Amino acid sequence: MSATRLHVALVLAVVVAGVLALFTGTASLGDESLRATLLQLRGARLSAAFLAGAALSVGGVAVQGLFRNPLASPSILGTTAGANLGGQIALLTASALSGASATLAIEMVLPIGSLLGALVALGILLMFLRAGADLLTLLLTGFILSSLFLSIGSFLTSMAQDSWELGRTMVAWSLGSVSGAGARHVLFALPLIIGGTVAIWGWGHALDVMLSGEEEAASLGVDVKATRRWVVVWVAVLTGAAVSLGGGVAFVGLIVPHALRPIVGAEHRRLVPSAALLGGAFLIACDALGRVVPGRSEIPLGIVTGLIGAPLFLWLLLRMQREAYDG
């Protein structure tokens, strides 16, 4: 399939998913008194889902290229866990400062907290890179950071259970959701995600060459250290921005690049725009799906992506293995 045809198909997928998402929910758009408010709320929500999906997918393309490992997800660097922890700390802080329901005070504290959390994780990673860490050390550092941040986050969540409302908010945050995202959240994350996506596209040729291994890449004139450093920086920005919109959303960054490679190939500059569009469409669809399950008002987005993503990923793995055997 040509790149243009694929992009047209993916834009159509985004539009179709977006239209479905606008019409999905317990309240009906047929009610004229609610229509404007619903469109506004759902518009912001689907924009948030699109941006978070795009950011995580582009982040996935970047880390899979950097680590030469198709099983890598953007969370591998620990910046996602850092952003999650940042959000949790922001929720606690907002609750303590307001002395009332945390949900009233968090509109912008939460995204800023998430981004700061991702940046703290990034700072630690950069410290290791400056000390000459290779890819393996970077990978292990990311793993340790993730474990550490998750442990602290779990501790904070358990502490928050003393307050029913705060405990509920913390759990909802860790499960991932774009239900609370408004226009201001979208505007906050938009420049970060556009900047991150363009930057990763810009590093695309270097990432292509890096797939031959860092030594070969260096022999072909790639500044390996700079590529490593800047890709890590932009993945941190993308994941921080994505978490600020949707909390912990699993699998998107892992499966979207996987699903696209057999269609668009392995070249990063082809993968990045396609991944942004497919990731966006996928997350909009998952968010809409979470709203149509009978008997509940909504299933958290992170659970929907996990339920769909895990079997889909297994199927992609099997297909990959079959193709490898076919030669």
Next chain:
Amino acid sequence: MGDSAVRTERVQVTLGSRRVLHDISFQAQYGTITAVLGPNGAGKTTLLKAVAGLLPHGGRIEVAGQDLNKLHRSDRVRLLAYVPQVSLLASPFRVEHVVQQARYSLRTDRHSHHSAVEHAMEVVDVTHLRKRSFTRLSGGERRRVLLARALATEAKLILLDEPTASLDIRHALSFFRLLRELAASGYCIVAVLHRLDDAARFTDRAILLKDGLLTHQGVTADVISAEPIRDVYGVEMDEENVLSFRLPG
């Protein structure tokens, strides 16, 4: 024999706390093939990587008369190309995209890029594979594609680490014939080789390493002779047949 493509002066390489190369001095000219020989662990690959600018080194390495340490990355790519023994490339890139990677750091116009890539694929005879996925090529085809990528840099010094390892005899012979043609057209080829018979047949000069020291160098026929081979490999050379070796005693 032409000008020096590479000249090393008392080159030392230390990896961690271990000195791997000690005061290696040699030179290789354009229009020739130089074999880097020695037993396992002698430092052959380390020497090649040092000359490629991939390892920090003491002493001095000159490429085309210029100090390697003072060359910018893109200038280095213009002067030398390195092909490792095993490429880690396992992505389904089209062959032409792999060859185009040679031009990553070179800032020239689109036409120059295109003609360099086309010429390299033609010389190495992989043009017909251009749309194929690299991962679906045979070992011999992959070797040729990686050599095409090296040639597409338009560097005239080509460093090859065991270029025919894992190739069957037909592909190996065809690869060596290609290297001879490149040398005849002015390239300097420096290749780490394991098989002494290949070195004897296809190279002009040889350097022999043992435990990180350069023990012998010169015309290949002189280096691959009874005494140096006994000194370095600890085997006796059968004077009747250069392909035949036996353990002492």
